Amino acid sequence: MRIFGLSFKVIKTLLTTQYAYMLEYRIEIALWALSGVLPFIMFSLWSQNDVGNSFGLNDIGLARYFLSAFLVRQFSVVWVVFSFEEDSLSGRLSPYLLQPLHPLLRYVAAHLAEQATRLPFAIAIAITFFILNPSSFWLPSLPQLFLAYLSTHFAFTIAFLLQSLVAALCFWTEKSSALERLIFVPYLFLSGLLVPLSAFPSNVLKIAMLTPFPYLINFPAKILSGMPVDIFNGFLAQLLWISILVPSVNLLWKLGVKRYTAMGA
């Protein structure tokens, strides 16, 4: 069986090896999971000021949205640009370039393995949240859970491709992680991590929806929390962004790799 041109054996070996590697860093990953509590901070901020009502959400709705945003973020967080930059500058990228496997696929495997390692910590944090806010407890239906899972994976794919685009600039700038800020700032404001997009003025919302960012947190979080959402157009937009970003990353990679000087190697 082959998936995206890779044999099942390659995928299985990469994932199990990366999972074993991530388990070596389980404490660090627990801390990373804890460090992603920004949605909870925003929840406490908005719920105290009673601003939630102006978003069309009561306290329970707000709590469910931000818990969902936290969970989506846990499974769509991307750090490829930092690893890639380090590997590129240290020369570790060189042997990867000389193996019959696209180097970016190693980073995909590392991210997926990290997500699996985060899972128990994310569940523990969600349980703690429900203990502290028992009124906000809910269990999504199976179709809801499946769609949320799918949209979160698409969100991860878009985020990974966006960062890979910046990472490929390493072939030109060497320090492309600084450019990642150009993505992170709009991501922070337009993804729905700080506030649900329904709080935005309609003209700002219209512009935001033309970017990939609302489909990274807001869309999957709304599905998971059971808020009304245009599922068809949301998935369509996610697939559209993936179909734009895949050839863009490919092209930039091909151009960049010609400039590779194998520094430090």
Next chain:
Amino acid sequence: MHNNPSDLIVVDQLSKYYRVANKQPGFKGTLKHFFDRKTYDVPAVTDISFQISPGEVVGFLGANGAGKTTLLKMMCGLIHPSKGLVDVAGFSPQRRQTAFLKEITLVMGQKQQLIWDLPPMDSLYVNAAVYGLSDHEAKVRINELAEMLELGEELTRPVRKLSLGQRMKSEILAALLHKPSVLFLDEPTLGLDVNAQARVRSFLSEYNKRTGATILLTSHYMADITALCPRVICIHKGKLFYDGDLDSLANSLSPSREVKVELKNPCASEQFEKYGEIQDLNDRFVCLLVSRDKLTDVVSNLLTDFDIIDLEISDPPIDQLIGELFIKGEVN
């Protein structure tokens, strides 16, 4: 280009230029560097041509920055040439086609592909999957190479816990798992102690004999080159200045030989001046540099004229000769 169909590697007028920017010191220099950066091309390799036949073991010699590693990187496809052609086993390396990548491997001293926190065995099984080896093939291959490299339970210990020598041998194992026919080795013994160096050398020699693999090697340790490479390619400031066998290079670099004599009784230095150039004279020990054409006569005369306990004739160390050559920059 004299392209022989039996050549495995053909390098024709290959050049590589790196674009660099210079920065003057101080605040003014920093501002100028930021707003008006001046870049220029530095030649790393210039118009180099040679051919290599299957099964050859070729050493690349040169001082630091001579261009030998850049040349190796172009041949394995890691970097794109600025000019010229390189053909390895019928492939254009920089295209990095899967069939080509399965034929080659690159080992870089002190650079690792093994996952630092896991035992080498995990990385080996990733490599086996990536190169499409079955579990059985991988197991047989790992056992075979581990035996040749004298690796055992080290393969199940985290890489970070291994000594440099054990790590390097594990790196070599990982690089050779897929049975490559062309090995690019960049300083494979760098930083290893004398024993570990010798083990890596004997492994590479054995591997070449067993598999007929072509080996291209750069090393700062002359012992690596003399032990493994009948043919050497010398590079100085990006240009090729010698391509041939190591013995001929030694002969052309040093038309003289060293004659070390142990005397029964101490003698004055004037007594030896007519035999050759005195390199060293210490009590009863004399070291003379004698031209090869006079060697037989000189030895015969020494044995007749002096009461000699021991006499030894040797070539001056090749690394010393080549080192002197690089320093002098005597490029023809």
